[in-house]
Amino acid sequence: MTELVTTVSSLQQAEALLSAGADRLYLGEDYFGLRLPHSFSREELSDVVSLAHAKGKQVTVAVNAIFHNDRIKKVGEYLAFLQEIAVDEIAVGDPGVIYLLQQLQITIPYIYDAADLVTSSRQINFWAKHQAHAAVLAREIPYEEMVPLSQAVNIPVEVLVYGATAIHQSGRPLLNNYSNFVQEHLEETDRERGLFIAAPHHPETHYSIYEDVNGTHIFANNDVDLMTVLPKLWQLGLQRWKLDGLYADETTFPKIVEAFNQARQLLDQQTASNEELATLDQVVQQYQPDERGLDLGFFDLDPDEVK
Numbered sequence: 202m203t204e205l206v207t208t209v210s211s212l213q214q215a216e217a218l219l220s221a222g223a224d225r226l227y228l229g230e231d232y233f234g235l236r237l238p239h240s241f242s243r244e245e246l247s248d249v250v251s252l253a254h255a256k257g258k259q260v261t262v263a264v265n266a267i268f269h270n271d272r273i274k275k276v277g278e279y280l281a282f283l284q285e286i287a288v289d290e291i292a293v294g295d296p297g298v299i300y301l302l303q304q305l306q307i308t309i310p311y312i313y314d315a316a317d318l319v320t321s322s323r324q325i326n327f328w329a330k331h332q333a334h335a336a337v338l339a340r341e342i343p344y345e346e347m348v349p350l351s352q353a354v355n356i357p358v359e360v361l362v363y364g365a366t367a368i369h370q371s372g373r374p375l376l377n378n379y380s381n382f383v384q385e386h387l388e389e390t391d392r393e394r395g396l397f398i399a400a401p402h403h404p405e406t407h408y409s410i411y412e413d414v415n416g417t418h419i420f421a422n423n424d425v426d427l428m429t430v431l432p433k434l435w436q437l438g439l440q441r442w443k444l445d446g447l448y449a450d451e452t453t454f455p456k457i458v459e460a461f462n463q464a465r466q467l468l469d470q471q472t473a474s475n476e477e478l479a480t481l482d483q484v485v486q487q488y489q490p491d492e493r494g495l496d497l498g499f500f501d502l503d504p505d506e507v508k
Contacts (some may be wrong), residue, residue, distance in 0.1 A: 202440070202442075202469060203440040203442060203465045203468065203469055204224045204225060204440065204441045204442065205222055205223050205224050205225070205442055205444065205458065206223070206224070206225040206226075206227055206359065206442065206443045206444070206483065207223040207225070207226060207444045207445075207446065207458050208226075208227050208238050208296040208364075208445050208446045208447060209226045209228045209238070209239065209249065209424050209446075210238035210239040210247050210281060210378075210443070210446065210454075211239060211280055211451065212245065212249055212252065213322065213389075213453075214454070214455065215228075215249050215252055215253070216233050216252065218458055219252070219256050219258055219432075219454040220455070221455040221456070221458040221459040221462060221493065221495055222230075222231065222458060222459055222461075222462025222463075222465070223258065223444075223462075224258055224259065225258065225259045225261055225289070225290075226242050226249060226253055226258065226259075226260050227259065227260075227261045227262075227263065227292070227443070228246065228249060228260070228261075228262065229241060229246075229262045229292075230242070230243075230246070230262070230279075230498060231262065231271070231281055231413050231415065232266070232275075232414055232415050233262075233264050233266050233302075234262070234263025234264060234265055234266055234292070234324060234449060235263060235265050235266055235316075235367075235418075236365075236367055236415075236418055237447075237484045238265060238268065238446055238447050238451075242337075243282060246286070247263065247286045248480070250263050250286050250287060250288060251262065254287070257385045259290065260288055260289050260290070260358075261288075261290040261292055261312065262283055262288050262290075262291050262292070262366065263291070263315075264276065264279070264280070264283075264291045264292060264293055264298055264304055265293055265294040265295070265314045266295070266316075266415055267291045267294075267372065267415070268295050268297055268298065272408050273295075273297050273298075273301075274299075276298055276301055277301050277304075277305050280298075280301060280302065280309070280414035281305065283307075283309060283320065283322065284307050284308065284309055285378040288309055289309075289310070290309065290310050290311065290312055290334075291309050291310075291311050291312075292311070292312050292314040292331075292332060292449070293311045293312070293313060293314060293395055294314050294315040294316060294318075296471050298311075299311065299312060299331060299332075299466065302332075303351055304367070306371075310332075310334045311332070311333055311334070312333065312334065312335040312336060312337060312338065312359065313325070313328040313333040313335070313336040313403075314336070315337075315339050316337075316339065316340075316367070316370075317341055318339065318382070318459070319336055319337060319338055319339045319342065320338075320339045320341070320342060320346075321350065322349070322350045322353035323358065323405075324355045325350075325354045325355075325358065326353070326354060327354075327363060328353075329355045329356045329411055329459065333355075333356060333385075334356055335356050335357040335358065335359060335441065336356060336358055336359070336363075337359045337443070338350075338358050338359060338360050338439075340361055340366045340367075340425070340498060340499060341499050341507055342499065343499050343500060343501065343502045343503070343504055343507060344430070344433060344500050344501065345503070345504050346504050347360075347437060347439060348437060350383060351437040351438055357440075357441050358441065359441040359442075359443050360427075360434055360441070360442060360443065361425050361427075361443045361445060361498070362425070362426075362427040362431065362438050362441075362442040362443065362444060362450070363424065363425060363426055363444040363445065363457060363461065363485065364388075364424055364428070364429070364444055364445025364446060364447060364449070365409070365420045365421070365423075365424050365425075365430075365447045365448050365493075366420060366421040366424070366498055367418055367419070367420055368408070368419055368420060368421050369417075369418070369419040370415070370416060370417065371416050371417045371420050372415070372416040373416055373417060374390070374410070374412050374416065374417060375408065375410075375412070375417040375496060376390040376396065376411075376412050376417060377390060377412065378405060379487065382470075386419070389410065390411060390412040391411055391413065392409075392411040392413075392447070392448075394411065395409075395411050395420060395492075396409070396411060396442045397410060398410050398411050398419070406422055407493075408420060408421070408422060408464035409448065409493075420448075421498070422494060423493065423494035423495055423496045423498075424489065424493050424494070424496075425484065425496070425497070425498040425500075426485055426486075426489075426495040426496065426497070427497060427500060428460070428461065428464060428481055428482040428485055429475070429478050429479060429482050429496075430455075430497065430501075431461075431464050431465075431468060431473075431478065432468060432473060432478075433466045438462065440448070442461065442465070443458065446456055448493055449489075449490065450488070450490060451487075453488040454486065454488075456486060456487075456488045457484070457485050459484075460481045460482075460485055461481075461485075461490055464477075464478055464481050465480055466470075466505055
């Protein structure tokens with residue numbers, strides 16, 4: 202069965218997402234996870250886990266930050282806390298965290314998430330041999346490369362079907378550095394400020410940018426929307442679908458999830474038509490924020506264009 206994984210920004214939204222058809226909630230704390238809609242306190246995190254489990258659903262916690270020596274020292278205690286509250290899975294990109302899982306005998310399953318590094322079946326199968334039970338496919342993989350990859354992987358692969366795509370991360374506070382350089386102070390540099398940058402000589406470009414404890418994050422012009430090509434993913438057996446609501450409206454994001462849930466049901470019943478998917482795609486477009494466009498991301502690109 203196809204699985205819907207969705208980010209979550211509050212306990213209230215978690216309830217709405219589960220009602221909309223989400224199978225797994227994805228959340229965490231900024232200190233340990235990357236590009237989250239909300240940084241959950243431990244009490245909040247525990248409440249979401251309890252809510253999800255009460256409804257028979259699961260929770261993945263992001264532990265995929267880039268950990269330098271000062272921060273990796275704090276990960277072990279966080280993993281112990283996650284095990285205590287019975288988190289179902291963690292997302293991990295740093296091998297140091299995988300080492301801690303083994304050293305501390307933490308039994309939480311992990312999905313390997315090293316962002317744009319996860320590009321081949323060999324790499325995915327390597328981490329499968331090191332106890333990864335799933336892997337997050339890099340956003341830059343077009344469909345033509347998904348085909349042979351899907352036939353060779355030994356564990357489930359998660360694919361982004363909706364949401365923002367990060368195209369650059371720097372551990373440095375680039376916005377603050379820039380404001381200091383031009384001597385123009387930026388009072389706020391977080392995601393809520395809505396800052397963006399444009400490419401030289403291309404004023405129509407709109408790369409969202411913000412800073413947090415993990416550094417500076419820059420995103421593609423448009424959000425990904427694979428609604429109309431879901432049958433291709435389904436036929437490849439790539440049926441763990443991620444919906445990232447980082448830039449979605451908190452109150453209407455569940456409507457988008459509900460549309461993908463309906464598409465999932467049609468595909469699992471083998472009754473989906475192009476017309477029905479197009480109608481559901483109109484729902485996604487209806488609730489998409491006005492300031493952000495939608496496209497297929499890298500999905501329909503020629504692999505040579507990506508390289």
